[in-house]
Amino acid sequence: MATVSINLTTGSIQKEEIIVGIDLGTTNSLVAFINPDKNPQVINDTGKGVLVPSIVHFGSNGEVSVGNEARDFLISDPQNTIFSVKRLLGRSYKDVAGYQNYFSYKIIDDDTESLVKIKVGDAFYTPVELSGLILKELKERAEHAIKTPVNKAVITVPAYFNDSQRQATRDAGKLAGLDVLRIVNEPTAASLAYGIGLNPEETKTIAVYDLGGGTFDVSILQIQNGIFEVLATNGDTFLGGDDFDRLIVNYWIEKNNLQNQHDLPQQELRLKAEEAKKSFSHQNLFNEKVGEIWCTIDLETFEKLILPKVQQTIDSCKNALKDAGLTINQIDEVVMVGGSTRTALVKRMVAEFFNRPVHDDVNPDEVVALGAAIQADILAGNRTDILLLDVTPLSLGIETMGGLMDVIIPRNAKIPTKAGRQYTTSIDGQVNMKIAVYQGERDLVKENRKLAEFDLKGIPSMPAGFPKVDINFLLNADGILTIQAVEQRSGVKQQVEVKPAYGLTDAEVEQMLMDSITHAKDDVQQRMLIEARTEGEQMVYTAERFVQKNVEYLAATEITDTLKLVAELKESLTSGDKDLIHKQIDTLNEFTKPFAERLMDQAIGTAMKGKSIE
Ligand code: ADP
Ligand code: MG
Numbered sequence: 001m002a003t004v005s006i007n008l009t010t011g012s013i014q015k016e017e018i019i020v021g022i023d024l025g026t027t028n029s030l031v032a033f034i035n036p037d038k039n040p041q042v043i044n045d046t047g048k049g050v051l052v053p054s055i056v057h058f059g060s061n062g063e064v065s066v067g068n069e070a071r072d073f074l075i076s077d078p079q080n081t082i083f084s085v086k087r088l089l090g091r092s093y094k095d096v097a098g099y100q101n102y103f104s105y106k107i108i109d110d111d112t113e114s115l116v117k118i119k120v121g122d123a124f125y126t127p128v129e130l131s132g133l134i135l136k137e138l139k140e141r142a143e144h145a146i147k148t149p150v151n152k153a154v155i156t157v158p159a160y161f162n163d164s165q166r167q168a169t170r171d172a173g174k175l176a177g178l179d180v181l182r183i184v185n186e187p188t189a190a191s192l193a194y195g196i197g198l199n200p201e202e203t204k205t206i207a208v209y210d211l212g213g214g215t216f217d218v219s220i221l222q223i224q225n226g227i228f229e230v231l232a233t234n235g236d237t238f239l240g241g242d243d244f245d246r247l248i249v250n251y252w253i254e255k256n257n258l259q260n261q262h263d264l265p266q267q268e269l270r271l272k273a274e275e276a277k278k279s280f281s282h283q284n285l286f287n288e289k290v291g292e293i294w295c296t297i298d299l300e301t302f303e304k305l306i307l308p309k310v311q312q313t314i315d316s317c318k319n320a321l322k323d324a325g326l327t328i329n330q331i332d333e334v335v336m337v338g339g340s341t342r343t344a345l346v347k348r349m350v351a352e353f354f355n356r357p358v359h360d361d362v363n364p365d366e367v368v369a370l371g372a373a374i375q376a377d378i379l380a381g382n383r384t385d386i387l388l389l390d391v392t393p394l395s396l397g398i399e400t401m402g403g404l405m406d407v408i409i410p411r412n413a414k415i416p417t418k419a420g421r422q423y424t425t426s427i428d429g430q431v432n433m434k435i436a437v438y439q440g441e442r443d444l445v446k447e448n449r450k451l452a453e454f455d456l457k458g459i460p461s462m463p464a465g466f467p468k469v470d471i472n473f474l475l476n477a478d479g480i481l482t483i484q485a486v487e488q489r490s491g492v493k494q495q496v497e498v499k500p501a502y503g504l505t506d507a508e509v510e511q512m513l514m515d516s517i518t519h520a521k522d523d524v525q526q527r528m529l530i531e532a533r534t535e536g537e538q539m540v541y542t543a544e545r546f547v548q549k550n551v552e553y554l555a556a557t558e559i560t561d562t563l564k565l566v567a568e569l570k571e572s573l574t575s576g577d578k579d580l581i582h583k584q585i586d587t588l589n590e591f592t593k594p595f596a597e598r599l600m601d602q603a604i605g606t607a608m609k610g611k612s613i614e
Contacts (some may be wrong), residue, residue, distance in 0.1 A: 019152040019181060020142050020381050021189070021372025024131060024169065027085040027213030027240075028339070029054045030366065031138040032373035033146065040193065045141035051365055052141070056133050057081045058120045066137040075267045078104035083512040085134075085216060087237070088116050088127040088499075089172070090165030094300075098562055114535050115168075115516070117582060123513040126528065128168050132175030139176055151517065153178045154376040156368050159219045163421065168405065174520045179513075182412050183378050186210060187219040189371030190337045196357050200226040202455040202557075207320070209311060209350050209358075210337035214240040218317050220324040220331075232323035239309060241277070241340035247274035252295050252467075253335070265290060276479070277302065284384065291297040291317055301316045303345045310346055314353050318556040334358040339365045339453075376394050386420045391415065393509050396481060396500060398474055399436040401426065402530035408473045411441060412487040415479065416484050420472035427460040433469060435485050439500050441516030443523035444530075449512070451498045456485045458492045475500075476543075532585075534580040536569055540587050543569075543592060550599055558595060565591055 019041075021032045028051040037043040042050045049602070057070035058080045065073075073081040082105055088096060093107070093116050100107055106119040117124045135155075142150045155178075157169050166183050172178035187208030191197050196206060208219045217235030221228050249269045253259060268290045276286035276297055284299040321328065334354045341347060351358045362370065377383055391414055397407040399473050400423070403419045408419050425433065433456045440448030461468050468488040475481050484495045516523070547559055554562075569584040 001332075005498050012338060016244075016293075017152065017177055017380065018142075018146065018148050018150055019154065020139075020150050021369050021376045021487070022135065022138055022153050022154055022155045022173075023189070023366075023369035023372060024086065024135065024157075024172075024185070024301075024369075025054055025212060026084050026364065027054060027216055028052065029134055029138060030369045030396035031142045032366070032369040034373055034377045040373040040377075040400070042366045042369055043138075043142050043145045045145045048141065050136070053136060054086065055081060055083045056085070056130050058123075060121075061168055064133060068132055074104075078247065079106070080360075081105070081119070082125075082130055084116060085118075085127050085130045087214075087242075088118070088366075089131060090127070090162070091116055102238075105436075106451070106580075113165075122579075124579050124586075128171045128524075129175060129528075131169070131172035135172055135176035135178060137179060150429075151177065151179055152181055154184055154372045154379065155180055156184050156186045156189045156372050158217055158223075158233075159187050159230045160217060163419070166410075170410070171524055174610070175524045177521060179517050179520070182375065182473065183410070183541075184372055184375050185219070185228070185230065186368045187221055187230075187335070187338065189368045189375060190335050191221065191223070191228070191333075191371065192388050193362050193371035194335055194365045194375045196335070197223040197228060204332045204334040205326065206335060207233075207331050207354060208337060208343065209313070209317065210235075210333045211340040211543075212240050212338040213340070213347060214238065214242050214317065216240055216313050216338075218313070218320045218327065220320050231326070234320035234321045236316065239312060240338075241274075241343075243309050244277050244306050244340065244343070245270055245273040247309075248276055248297060248302065248490065250300070251297060251305060252293065254298070256293050260291070263495055269293070269295070277343070278566035280344065299344075306345060308392055310343075310349050313346075314349055315573070316351055317350070327357055328353070331356075335367075336360040337364055337367055380507065392417070392475060392479075392498070392500070394439045394449075394512060395441055396437070396439055396451075396475070398471060399434075399438060401534045403445050404527055404530055405438055405440070405443055405445045405448055409473070409475055413475075415475050416477045418472065418474040423469045423471060423479065424465050425459070425462070425467050426464050428464045431459050431461055432457050432466065433459060433467075433485070434492075435483070437498065440512050442512075442519065443527040447515070447519075447523075449504070450609065451481070451500055452483065452496050454485075454494055456487065456492065456494045458490070458526075459487050460490045462489070521542055529576065529578045529581075532581040533573050536573050536581045536585055540566055540569055540573075543588060546596065550595075552593060556571075562588075562592055562595075 011286045018033055030042055030050050030052060032040055032042045034245060044050045052067040053071045055070040057065045057073040060303050070081060108117040108119055117126055139150050153173060155169055155173055157166055169183055170180045190208050191206055203224045206221050210217050215237050217233055219233045220231045222231050227421040256356050258264060272290050272295050279286050280299050287296045289295060305454060331354055334356060336358050391412045392409060395407045395411040396409040397405050400406045408421060409417055435456060436453040437451045438448040439451050442448050470486050470488060472484045473481060479501050480499050481501060482495055486493045547562055565588045569588055571578045572584040
């Protein structure tokens, strides 16, 4: 492997190396890079097209397909065809419970706040693994097209993604064998693609309107000294171009008097509707057939149909402005993102609302990936004209259950910066919590560098999962890290200061980074096993306690069968097979759920909440 040297004040890579920009979308994903002429360019792997539908299909004999090939299985094999996985990234079951119906595949309901999993046949996949497969496909396409190994990337996420969703995106990149140099907000990337924010002297306020396949968001950004700050975001995660298609299908059904016909070729109609919608970019009338059904619609009718949906997005723009405390005339630029902004009515209404022409020259499907490539180029140190702020060269985090590293401030974060997260206890009556602070990129703390360790003492005795311990990291401009732990209910508090860079040579930092790249895949795999084990152990603990506390209310067979499943789960914990562990957790869950519901035991529900340190 080529050696790389890292500039520790900028975090930039010195050697000329390709860093790609990736737009990991809900509907479509794509990858871009800076070509030898120094222009951002999307990658079009011979004949495969630029957009890779964000869809993964698992075949019956183990073959996995991604993109267009996988899309063909949406109709013929829906249970094994995973789409819109971005909606599940970094989310717990409770976050997504309300919209299981939206998905044709099975999301595991283990009724906890742990992250969701997806069941395909006998196997379990996490959204991180599935997104990892999409990223791997993009990486391979890039390597094939530009004939160079691609190991580093900048990946974009919506501005409203939380820490857990961002971390999941990083992990997906790692699984795909990519060193994720930075997670960038999609609206920031889109602005960069238009050259907005590249001049450090200018201060600007911009609105980025992003209407994709299934989601809509608008972000108000302030750019000052080359720093992008998100002032407000608004939107609807279930509003997009798919709704336009549905409206057209319903219109055709009505026009052909097919309301009572049950065997309609729904999917064919949907695809035809999308074709009609796209055709309005260059014609005013669409007139075709699906079987015997006339699919006719003109532009005027289409615009009437979608008007209420577009109006909804305009209302979101109003709310975003209000939240940012701004008026329309304080917006300097409006940037259009997402395939659905090709719709003329959308452009007209957005321009009218903001009372100015919108930026729409760059292809709206590609604009985010192109901007990510520009950001990657800046990180690579190829743009000397751009001021780069000091960044932290290694991630900072704490140890969580099973010896895992939980990153609080990611590598390459601009400093000064602050970040925090809430933790809880895993044992009833736990009054002390050990907080161990580490630096490094590996998933297991034992491979990272320990910076500090202290005990938060005097937590009042409470059941596991009840204490709320906020851990906050503040890294100031001098590189001093202050770690503060506060238990919210009691107010007990503890604080320490360290200097992460102290005693660390540049060569050591480089070595740590190189190791993390070499071990990335194994590390993530190991981490997923540990996470499964931790979840399994908690489940064993909860189930055993549940039986103990409710002996008198349970039938003898219920007790023996539960304990048998607990024993099987325990056995699986020693197996090293995370899928088996998930399977046993699921089985035990399914089995005990009816009694748990019957007994309405509060403790069982609460015992597993939150992330616990130890
Ligand atoms: P996401 O960001 O959610 O992955 P995209 O930005 O790729 O989504 O947008 C996909 C949506 O754009 C789809 O609903 C697609 O039908 C729509 N779209 C693509 N081209 C056009 C067009 N010419 N006119 C209207 N909608 C379009
Ligand atoms: Mg998008």
